[in-house]
Amino acid sequence: MTLLEIRNLSKHFASGGRNVAALTDIFLTLEPGETLGLAGASGSGKSTLARILMRLLPADRGSIRFRGEDWLALSGAGLRRRRAGMQMVFQDVLGAFNPRATVASVLDDPLRIHGVVPKAERRGEVAALLDRVGLPTSYADRSIREISGGQRQRIAIARAIATRPSLIVLDEAVSALDVSIRGKILELLVELQRERGIAYLFVSHDLAVLRAVSHRIAVMDAGQLVEAGTARQMIENPQSPTARALIAAVPRLMTGPPQGHKHEF
């Protein structure tokens, strides 16, 4: 069964008396265990789509089916219960946590709220989550402010997998990290997907990151879906000017002498 099916999704914002289309008639599907990369420049609407999906923003029109249910029709306790199935990891690692929290409390909250494991097993589950994302279990007592950016992003991933979701929305989840750490976080995400069959909707402006982990890539521009296909097709044979611009913008290591006045854009 298709895990996620977005149909005709549209959203407008009122801005300075004008009505600005943030999303126009978006159609997307996602299969279990699949990664869909959502590429686009700033203002393309990709984060708006992610926020509507997370039910942080209402849609104007269209439908979303998640695990066979009408996701936009859910509310109250029904929505809260099913939120366990769809989690999110943000770009701003520190802003995504209560700064006074300890690592243990960050991971214990979703376990408690969603009743993932019985109370007596929660401590053990926190330790298992830390271990799974490659952090020592002694980190449980640290403050979220005391650890590095890469470690915090590991905690954000541990928090996301704590509720055993079938979909995680990754909104520029590695963009703020140093390159040497970025690769390790991407590897962790891929391992978790293999092991647990989690699907990812990976939002990024960086096609090199999306190429590394996505089965398919969809390209957005000015609120519209301009192109979608397998990652390889999209990179090797882009059809839209937007996709071509995104591809040209990925920095390459120039091992020859500097190219002079014009870049190969």
Next chain:
Amino acid sequence: MSELCDIRGVSVLYRGQPIPALKEIEFSIAAGERLAIIGESGSGKSTLARVLAGLLPPGTKVSGEICWPGGRPLPGRDLGFVFQDPSSSLNPVLTVGEQVAEGARRHLGLSWKQAEARAREMLEKVRMPQPEKTLKAFPHQLSGGQRQRVAIAAALAAKPGILIADEATSALDMVVQADIVSLLDDLVRDARMTLIFVTHDIALASGFADRVAIFRDGRLVETGSTTAVLASPGETYTKTLLASHRDLTTRPLIEDAVG
């Protein structure tokens, strides 16, 4: 090329910090070169940019010396600085025209009217769409990429010989980043300026820098011509940085979908 500045054993310790942000840095910068200062978080790359520009906060301890054979550059007049976040470097209550004109008026001795003409010229140079209209706009009315173009125009309005760009493109999306990098490259080339481009992205730097200097944990790991360092890095850390680079030719971490 003549020497622009010689950095001799410079260490920087911020107030209240146990560990220096820069440790015994030794190297020199040639006039007119395009130098990329490369490093990850905590490498000291921004501290180096700030110590060169004289922008360290009060209470910072600096030891060693920086010699400028042609005289110490005056920030704003001889040295322009572009920060990562144009929303905080631009004054929110001044129009774009006023902030770009300010440097020209102060350092080139222009009247307000002449400075305004200079600001219009600068906005055209940074390829700002609708320069005339932008003169009267406030920073919040512009996109992130446009704000960074304004910040570059303001930094270059007084015709400085040196431009320091500190992660000037890392808050922008990649398409805008590519535009801004090519803009900086063109501007600096045309005016024969010295460019000090601070970045975490070695690949981005490799596209236009003559020389790279790799920093880690407050120390200079290695420096050399871009071609030489990329072709045969001398240090393990540089090799690691190069190996961590990912572009569209890097093998994906997953098996490709069939079809």
